[in-house]
Amino acid sequence: MAGQKVLLLVGATSDIGHAVAMRYAREDWRILLTARDPARAQRNADDLAARTGADVTMFSLDILALDTLATFVDALPVLPDTVVCVVGELGDQTRAQADPEHAGLVMATNYVGPSLLLGILAERFAQRGHGSIAGVSSVAGDRGRSSNYVYGSAKAGFSSFLSGLRNRLARSGVRVVTVKPGFVRTRMTRSMKLPPILTANPSEVAGAIYEATERATADIIYVRRIWRLVMAVICTIPEPVFKRLRL
Numbered sequence: 699m700a701g702q703k704v705l706l707l708v709g710a711t712s713d714i715g716h717a718v719a720m721r722y723a724r725e726d727w728r729i730l731l732t733a734r735d736p737a738r739a740q741r742n743a744d745d746l747a748a749r750t751g752a753d754v755t756m757f758s759l760d761i762l763a764l765d766t767l768a769t770f771v772d773a774l775p776v777l778p779d780t781v782v783c784v785v786g787e788l789g790d791q792t793r794a795q796a797d798p799e800h801a802g803l804v805m806a807t808n809y810v811g812p813s814l815l816l817g818i819l820a821e822r823f824a825q826r827g828h829g830s831i832a833g834v835s836s837v838a839g840d841r842g843r844s845s846n847y848v849y850g851s852a853k854a855g856f857s858s859f860l861s862g863l864r865n866r867l868a869r870s871g872v873r874v875v876t877v878k879p880g881f882v883r884t885r886m887t888r889s890m891k892l893p894p895i896l897t898a899n900p901s902e903v904a905g906a907i908y909e910a911t912e913r914a915t916a917d918i919i920y921v922r923r924i925w926r927l928v929m930a931v932i933c934t935i936p937e938p939v940f941k942r943l944r945l
């Protein structure tokens with residue numbers, strides 16, 4: 699359809715990603731999805747098309763195949779209006795402490811791959827003069843904690859990259875949004891017991907991303923606002939006290 703806006707959703711097998719694609723599809727956007735295993739993501743693509751009637755196309759993309767990222771962007775049928783990247787890997791902190799390869803995978807999946815891909819898209823958006831970029835980071839990046847600092851440090855790197863990108867492109871017509879969802883009920887957290895007040899549904903995250911990217915409501919989103927307060931308190935605890943807390 700002429701004039702129809704286009705979303706590129708990177709990470710189509712994710713529950714948050716699926717909810718984001720659903721939100722945009724309901725607003726009549728054309729949807730481009732990526733997954734490293736498109737066959738596994740096809741169920742989400744079919745669900746999206748069946749429930750919204752959206753034009754949905756799937757592409758193969760491994761975010762760790764760094765030398766393919768620019769080619770992937772250039773091969774897209776159209777430069778999207780908005781890109782949302784939900785790619786991430788929680789990993790296992792205990793394993794990462796003993797296994798540098800695992801730690802490297804967590805770091806690369808949460809920071810290097812998403813930053814490089816969004817950086818390439820940002821350049822194309824800036825040349826065109828408009829576009830929105832949302833990267834799903836985490837409150838875990840706000841302060842390194844003993845229980846998840848490998849994941850947290852990678853998200854900190856990603857948040858910092860998005861912050862710099864946002865500031866550099868502030869007058870270029872390109873919006874950059876950092877998403878810190880707090881806890882979300884998804885496949886990633888299904889084995890965890892999560893406090894309800896701090897835990898969002900994927901559709902809440904999707905709604906917050908849509909509002910921030912398309913209605914410019916915020917640059918940095920804490921989906922449940924209470925997380926902003928929680929993290930502000932955590933960030934003010936002096937290091938000598940913090941290291942005794944075992945968080």
Ligand SMILES: NC(=O)c1ccc[n+]([C@@H]2O[C@H](COP(=O)([O-])OP(=O)(O)OC[C@H]3O[C@@H](n4cnc5c(N)ncnc54)[C@H](OP(=O)(O)O)[C@@H]3O)[C@@H](O)[C@H]2O)c1
Binds near residue numbers: 713715761834878
């Ligand atoms: N759930 C939470 O409580 C929570 C809280 C804060 C932040 N987040 C962040 O939200 C995002 C989505 O998380 P989720 O809960 O929906 O978990 P998820 O289902 O594990 O989502 C992670 C996504 O990243 C993709 N991915 C991993 N490695 C990849 C690679 N090398 N190339 C391409 N795609 C790759 C996964 O694809 P595969 O299916 O192929 O593995 C999946 O689509 C993540 O960035 C996560 O860190 C989640």
